[in-house]
Amino acid sequence: MQNMKNTKVSAMHERTMMRRPSSFVEENYAREVGAYRSSRRLMPLLLLGDAKVVLDQLPESSIDFAMTSPPYWGKREYEGGGIGLESDYRDFIRHLSDIFLSLKRALKSEGSFWLNIGDTYQEKGLLGIPWRVAIELTDRQGWILRNSVIWNKVKSGMDNTKDRLGNIHEHVFHFVKQTKYYYDADAIRSKPREARIVNGAVVSATGVSGVRYKRQIELSTTLSEKEKREAFKALDQILADVGAGVISDFRMIIRGQQRATHSDSEKVSGRAKELRDRGFYFLRYHPNGSKPADVWDIMPEDTQSREAHYAPYPVDLCRIPILATCPAGGVVLDPFCGTGTTLLAARDLGRQSIGIDVSRQYLEIVEERCATLL
Numbered sequence: 001m002q003n004m005k006n007t008k009v010s011a012m013h014e015r016t017m018m019r020r021p022s023s024f025v026e027e028n029y030a031r032e033v034g035a036y037r038s039s040r041r042l043m044p045l046l047l048l049g050d051a052k053v054v055l056d057q058l059p060e061s062s063i064d065f066a067m068t069s070p071p072y073w074g075k076r077e078y079e080g081g082g083i084g085l086e087s088d089y090r091d092f093i094r095h096l097s098d099i100f101l102s103l104k105r106a107l108k109s110e111g112s113f114w115l116n117i118g119d120t121y122q123e124k125g126l127l128g129i130p131w132r133v134a135i136e137l138t139d140r141q142g143w144i145l146r147n148s149v150i151w152n153k154v155k156s157g158m159d160n161t162k163d164r165l166g167n168i169h170e171h172v173f174h175f176v177k178q179t180k181y182y183y184d185a186d187a188i189r190s191k192p193r194e195a196r197i198v199n200g201a202v203v204s205a206t207g208v209s210g211v212r213y214k215r216q217i218e219l220s221t222t223l224s225e226k227e228k229r230e231a232f233k234a235l236d237q238i239l240a241d242v243g244a245g246v247i248s249d250f251r252m253i254i255r256g257q258q259r260a261t262h263s264d265s266e267k268v269s270g271r272a273k274e275l276r277d278r279g280f281y282f283l284r285y286h287p288n289g290s291k292p293a294d295v296w297d298i299m300p301e302d303t304q305s306r307e308a309h310y311a312p313y314p315v316d317l318c319r320i321p322i323l324a325t326c327p328a329g330g331v332v333l334d335p336f337c338g339t340g341t342t343l344l345a346a347r348d349l350g351r352q353s354i355g356i357d358v359s360r361q362y363l364e365i366v367e368e369r370c371a372t373l374l
């Protein structure tokens with residue numbers, strides 16, 4: 001998450017000040033959160049204060065999902081104090097970890113925490129802050145790290161260095177509290193294309209009709225006659241499954257024909273054994289589509305030519321985390337909410353949300369953004 005531009009923020013802040021009084025909660029946080037949850041309204045609840053102080057007052061196990069991007073260490077330009085300006089990065093990591101321990105207490109046991117965190121150079125050395133924080137959380141606080149997503153920002157920002165590569169990625173870590181947690185993989189699958197019938201034959205979404213495989217089986221010099229008969233039968237069955245929508249697509253691996261996708265060692269790979277014993281195997285595609293992988297290509301907010309672009313933490317970065325790990329009716333929390341991108345994503349996806357920030361100015365911008373986007 002890059003630094004926000006103070007000029008843009010100030011202009012927005014001035015406009016907000018002219019519009020209406022703000023309605024942030026500055027005390028009795030727990031009571032206000034309770035009232036907000038019962039109201040079921042989707043407009044975010046904004047809590048002004050230090051993240052740790054506020055989190056420590058929230059009821060235990062009351063939050064379904066948290067996602068945040070804390071300030072960079074040593075690069076902050078934000079208003080209102082807060083963390084990021086410690087002279088030693090180790091103090092920054094300690095402060096941040098303290099806050100995440102308080103967050104853990106407030107998070108439900110099946111809850112998820114997604115952390116987008118940027119790195120910093122010091123005397124030419126990349127500090128590795130994201131992983132230092134992740135290891136602190138797993139080793140000292142008992143969080144389980146489920147994924148380390150690489151956010152590929154596609155285009156790098158200004159970089160005048162002449163002795164290293166440009167930096168184009170950041171980490172988004174997915175932490176959980178226990179091995180059993182809420183996860184809706186179907187909510188984030190890409191929609192599969194459907195099979196078609198061409199000239200009376202089933203053709204899968206990616207154009208697999210079985211004709212090529214049949215020819216390969218027929219002409220194979222490495223399959224026995226019995227294996228060929230078995231392979232034809234299995235191929236007909238899988239084509240029938242595609243036609244019936246039981247699977248969306250498949251690939252057939254035939255001994256001596258395709259490049260194998262398994263380890264060659266029959267000791268470690270069931271597929272290698274299948275290929276040895278039967279002469280073929282299938283790769284079946286999930287009928288609900290494929291799951292996203294852990295590299296996401298998402299342009300930073302200010303390069304997507306949207307009007308409201310105060311910070312390059314894009315709304316799109318929050319979509320997969322919320323859809324997969326915040327149940328419908330659950331509540332989203334961002335303890336460093338800044339201009340409220342996580343909260344806007346939550347609202348767009350029909351979830352209630354709570355934002356904490358130490359800066360009144362930023363919370364005013366959240367209100368403005370919410371009003372504008374209604």
Ligand SMILES: C[S@@+](CC[C@H](N)C(=O)[O-])C[C@H]1O[C@@H](n2cnc3c(N)ncnc32)[C@H](O)[C@@H]1O
Nearest residue numbers: 050051082083311313336338339341357358359
């Ligand atoms: C990187 S920004 C978050 C940007 C946000 N993702 C957005 O979409 O705008 C970090 C935010 O953390 C806030 N902050 C810093 N220290 C804090 C603390 N101790 N408690 C609460 N907020 C804090 C800053 O005011 C800033 O708004």
